[in-house]
Structure formats: structure tokens, C-alpha cells
Amino acid sequence: MDLTATTSDLASAAAEVARLLPTRVLDPVLAGLVLRAGPSGVELSGSDRERAVRLSRKATVHGEGAVLVPAKPLAETLRTLEDPQVRLVVEGSRLAVRTSNARFALPLLDLGAHPGVPALPPLVGRLPAGVLAAAVLPVSGAASRDDALPVFTGIRIHAAGERLELIATDRYRMAFATLPWDPMGPLDVLVPAGLLADVVRQPGAADQVAVHADEDLFGLSWAGGSVSTALLAAPFPDDRVRKLLEAVIDSTVLVDADALAGAVRRATPYSGPHGSVTIQVDDSEVRVRGSDPQSGESEESVKATVDGNRLTKSFQARYLADALKAFSGRRVELRIQEGLRSTVLTSGVEGDGVELTYLVVPLRTVA
Amino acid sequence: MDLTATTSDLASAAAEVARLLPTRVLDPVLAGLVLRAGPSGVELSGSDRERAVRLSRKATVHGEGAVLVPAKPLAETLRTLEDPQVRLVVEGSRLAVRTSNARFALPLLDLGAHPGVPALPPLVGRLPAGVLAAAVLPVSGAASRDDALPVFTGIRIHAAGERLELIATDRYRMAFATLPWDPMGPLDVLVPAGLLADVVRQPGAADQVAVHADEDLFGLSWAGGSVSTALLAAPFPDDRVRKLLEAVIDSTVLVDADALAGAVRRATPYSGPHGSVTIQVDDSEVRVRGSDPQSGESEESVKATVDGNRLTKSFQARYLADALKAFSGRRVELRIQEGLRSTVLTSGVEGDGVELTYLVVPLRTVA
Structure with missing residues (x-):
């Protein structure tokens, strides 16, 4: 693998991937970032078996290929570089991050041992990112941050025809939002609120976001990236919560x-x-x-x-x-x-x- | 006491006094702020027996007098007010902070039980605030933050004729600065580094700062305010530290x-x-x-x-x-x-x- 890219482009993507990956893992492979250089640029991705994120960036690819490297030092190095352009090139058992006067050599982790970044579940609908963010951000504020009761840390997302319904509650307050969307399939999931609030800000407000879901996963994709997460398995007390609205x-x-x-x-x-x-x-x-x-x-x-x-x-x-x-x-x-x-x-x-x-x-x- | 003043003026002074006062004290009187309205405006001051701070602000005084109120809620209220002008007036056993549509009533604490804000020790010299800050800020960075060895938390300040010498060390690094000043008396003290770094930024860089000291206290004063602190009593290893400079x-x-x-x-x-x-x-x-x-x-x-x-x-x-x-x-x-x-x-x-x-x-x- 050998490519040259704009430092700030790579830095923002590496930071997003590193942020969504766990920092304390027994197996360093799970804290690894997959870099994949192909004809259309470079993809940075990562997964911890629960969450998966993929971000594409423009790059001049001199040699295609894929490597797995520790996410945090890569993100930190790209963040602090002052050179506008950076070269990433595999040199022996290292990925070298090169500028005119510096070389940072990250160890290559075993890509074969990585669980892989799962594919997105099926497409179920579309809507503008700004509309989704306008509903998700206030609703996520009513979710609990206490993992002891996982059901209250989620946002319930339910498709009712042409409108999406979002509900979250920590039992002392509740937020309920409805918003227009373009449905293409059924949707009835409980998604971790913190993650959702994190990712709805990533696409530009005018970008179209595609919503993906099946029985196990929920995902969002947009031009240049995608993210998916395992659903919360707890049964949400829909009826009791909706009764409060009367x-x-x-x-x-x-x-x-x-x-x-x-x-x-x-x-x-x-x-x-x-x-x-x-x-x-x-x-x-x-x-x-x-x-x-x-x-x-x-x-x-x-x-x-x-x-x-x-x-x-x-x-x-x-x-x-x-x-x-x-x-x-x-x-x-x-x-x-x-x-x-x-x-x-x-x-x-x-x-x-x-x-x-x-x-x-x-x-x-x-x- | 009854006065009207610009909210932001009072807010900045109350915030500084509240910041230098301890927050956890057994006796609420020690966390109190003294407001004194006189013919030339209002003075906000406080002291916790170790540190003392006095700040003067312009005010239209309708009635002179002095009161002691809890520093933190006063500072917090003044900080969040949106009205440009505010009135402070004693009403019974309360100091009312009044705007057109709000009234905040702070309990009056017993001013007689307050230890008083000690007077500054004698004047020993003068220098511009900006010059003092340029020396104190980097030197304070080399002082220790570990109170277990108080001597290393201080800045040694010593007058050598027309120049002041500042030394701080945490034993792993050391900073030594010399700077010009206008001496008017002897000066050889060990001052808490954190406090000094805090207060040198308060006067404007071009303002003259007067340095005050005696055997127990060190103080700085400038147009509009003053601060003093008890000295650190530990003997500073001057000779050993200076030898490192050779x-x-x-x-x-x-x-x-x-x-x-x-x-x-x-x-x-x-x-x-x-x-x-x-x-x-x-x-x-x-x-x-x-x-x-x-x-x-x-x-x-x-x-x-x-x-x-x-x-x-x-x-x-x-x-x-x-x-x-x-x-x-x-x-x-x-x-x-x-x-x-x-x-x-x-x-x-x-x-x-x-x-x-x-x-x-x-x-x-x-x-």
C-alpha cells in the first residue's frame, strides 16, 4: 500500500474512526484501523464487533492494498502534522507516515485476525441529514447515560408510514419527535442514543442519509461514509411511554x-x-x-x-x-x-x- | 448599602474574589465576599486568613455601607444576568440583587465574625505588570503541584539591586528568570506559585504593579485592586539550585x-x-x-x-x-x-x- 493524501482529510477520518473504537481492549487488533487503498481513494474503517465505521477519502494511490494499524497513534500523528500533504506507505512490517522531514512508523497488526468491518444491513429509507440531526439531538438528551438499565440508554426509532417516530426516556423526562422521511422498508429498532447523537453530525446537513436496519443492526450511510451498530436488545415500554403523551x-x-x-x-x-x-x-x-x-x-x-x-x-x-x-x-x-x-x-x-x-x-x- | 453598577464590571470582580476564596469551608463566613460602598465606588474583597484580595469598581452609590454575602452565588448570579445594569441594595436581612424583572436575595453573613481583609505589607518596589507576567508565567510552570513538599510549590523571589530573580523547581526541572524592576526595599520571599501565576494576569500588561512584602506576607497592588498571600515558610535550597546554573x-x-x-x-x-x-x-x-x-x-x-x-x-x-x-x-x-x-x-x-x-x-x- 502506498498513497499520498491531504493531511487534514485523513486526520478527520482517522479521528472519527479512533473515537468510535474502544480504547481499552485486551486484543490490540480490536483497536486497529483498517486502511484500504483502491482505485477510487482510501477507506478508513474500524469495528469492535458492536460498532462499525467506514469513511472514504480522496487520495493519490501509488500502490493498492490494505493494512491494519493502531488507530490512536495514527489519528494523533495525523492531527499534529503541519505538512499539508502526507504519504502513507508500507515499509516491511511498518506503515510509514512520511512528510518531508519526519517519518512515523506504525506496526502492522494482523489483518487476518481482525473480525472484519461488517457490511451494512438492508436499506429501509432516506432523509436529509439535517432533519435527522434536528430530531436525534434533542431526543438523545432525554436518554439515560446509566448503562445499568440499557433500555433507557436507547432511542426507539419506529417508522409510521411517511413519518419516523423517535422516543427516548430516562424515566424522569421523555422526548418524542416525529419527522418526515422517505420509507423503503419497515423500521422498528432501539439504537444506542450516545452513538446516534455522535454520528448524525458527521454528514453535511444537506446530505441525504440512507437508513439501514435488520433484526440485529442499525446503520446510516452517506456519500463518503457509513456507520452501523448492534441494536439494544431490551424491550422498550412503548405503550406506557406513549400513554404519557395523552x-x-x-x-x-x-x-x-x-x-x-x-x-x-x-x-x-x-x-x-x-x-x-x-x-x-x-x-x-x-x-x-x-x-x-x-x-x-x-x-x-x-x-x-x-x-x-x-x-x-x-x-x-x-x-x-x-x-x-x-x-x-x-x-x-x-x-x-x-x-x-x-x-x-x-x-x-x-x-x-x-x-x-x-x-x-x-x-x-x-x- | 445601596448602589447601581455595570453588571459586567461587578461580575468580573466578584468572579475573581470567588475564585481566590476557598469553596469548602466549615465556617461560611470565610467563603463570604465583603462589599463596601463608599464615595468613590464599590470595593469587593475577601480573605481566607492566608490570601486576601480587594478589587475596586465604579458604581453609583445611593447609600454607603458594607455587607458580607456568600461569594459563589453572588458571582454566579452576576455572571448570568443579561441586564447591563444591576442594583445591589440591603433589604432587611438580605442583600437584594435587582434587575427590572428579577430579584436575587442573598443572606447577609455576620461581618463582625469575618477575620477582615488584612492590609498590604510595606511597598518594596515597582515594575510593569507585563514584565512581571512574562517572568512569572514560565517560571511557575517549573514549580511542583504536589503540596506534600511545599517548598517546591513556591517561586523564590529575590531582589538583587535593579534586578529581580525568580526561581522555581520541582527537582526534575528548574526555571530561573531575572527581570528589571524599580527597587524601594529588600525582597527575599517564597510565594505560592499557583496563586502568583493566577494574579499576575489581572492588571493590564501596561499597568504598574507595586510589590509589597514583609516577613509574613507578599502582596501585589495595581490601580483598582490588590492581592496578598501568606509566604511559604519552608527554607528554599538556594545554593544547591544556583549551582545547577553553572x-x-x-x-x-x-x-x-x-x-x-x-x-x-x-x-x-x-x-x-x-x-x-x-x-x-x-x-x-x-x-x-x-x-x-x-x-x-x-x-x-x-x-x-x-x-x-x-x-x-x-x-x-x-x-x-x-x-x-x-x-x-x-x-x-x-x-x-x-x-x-x-x-x-x-x-x-x-x-x-x-x-x-x-x-x-x-x-x-x-x-
């Missing part, structure tokens, strides 16, 4: 999401040992209140259009701030329900066809 | 500091389990080498002017990178000594009159 509304508040988020942020130092803030719905405003034995008290009003009962709810400041961030730059409708039933945040269908609903469970208020 | 030079290498630093950075992924890189002095270049059983090998040449013997030395990559950073943007002279004697880095007297010398101990090379 709101019995006590009061509706229409408010600028960023203005309310700012007030919640400023109340956070006063949110006390439980990190809670109180939202009091008043005539044409909401008052955000905090109270802490050490820091003192806070109260801030935010203009709002109120319809329904005047009432007071307490929330985990962090969860409310996360929910409002998903509606940044827009007006958001808070549909407040009675008692301990969730508060529903929504802003209707956006210009890109994404409709997002966010639920936050209120705190039991001290009487 | 170099017996085997080889002298003149090289661009950033070019060599870049090569060391790129060799770091190949620096092996001990994090070591090898510098081989050759005709008109130095070769930077790394070797690691997993990552592979690296070799990069950097153009240099070499005078003396051709030789090879190994260094801790991190220490060498730190040392070179102190000479960023300049050519640096490496004076390499025989065997395990330190390598001396120096670039002569700079335009601002600061002369910096940095010593790095080489590693025992594997034969």
Missing part, C-alpha cells in the same frame, strides 16, 4: 424558550439541596423561583401568554433547562397537567417537518 | 522553539511507557525520536545551528515540551551537558528585559 391540560403557557431557560439558569444557584426551581403561572407571566438555605432566594418574571388555571409546579432545574434547550430560538408551549403528571413542552411542526414533544416530571412540592 | 557545556544547539516543540509533540504518541523522547544532535539539525512497543517509532528532523559535540539525550517529553513552551515565538539555545547533568535552555535578554533560563534533567538512557 395530556389532560390544566394550564397552557406560551413563552420564549431562551428567556425561560435564562431565568432557570439564573435560579439554579438558589435551587437548594435538591436542585429544584418553582414555576408559578401568573397572569401574562411566569415567575421562576429558587430558595436555598445558604445562597438565599431568587425570583424572576418572564413574559408569557397564559391560558387556563394559575398554578405552581416544581422541577429539577437541570431537567427543565435541558428540555428548554431543545426548543432554543423558538417559542415553546408548556402544557401543565394536574398533580404529579408530567409537563409537556412542544412547539408544533417546524419548518423542516420535525415535531418535538418533551415531557418533564414535576417534583413533589413541599406543602 | 553549566559545563558539551554541545550548544540553536533552534526555533516552536519547531522543536512541534516535533516533541508529534513524538509524544511514540514516547513509550516512560513518556521519553530522544534528541540526537547532528550536523545542522536535531532529530527527535520516539519508540513505543505498541505505537511504533517516530523520527523527525528540525533545522538547528550546532556547536560542539554530536550527542544523544533522552528527556521526559512532557517536561521538554513545557520548557520549550516558555520560549514560544523565539529561537532557544539548548546547552547540553555531559552525562546526567541538566540541559540548559535559554534565549538571552528579551526586549522587555526578562532573561529566562530553564533546566531539564535528562533521563538515564538505556545502553
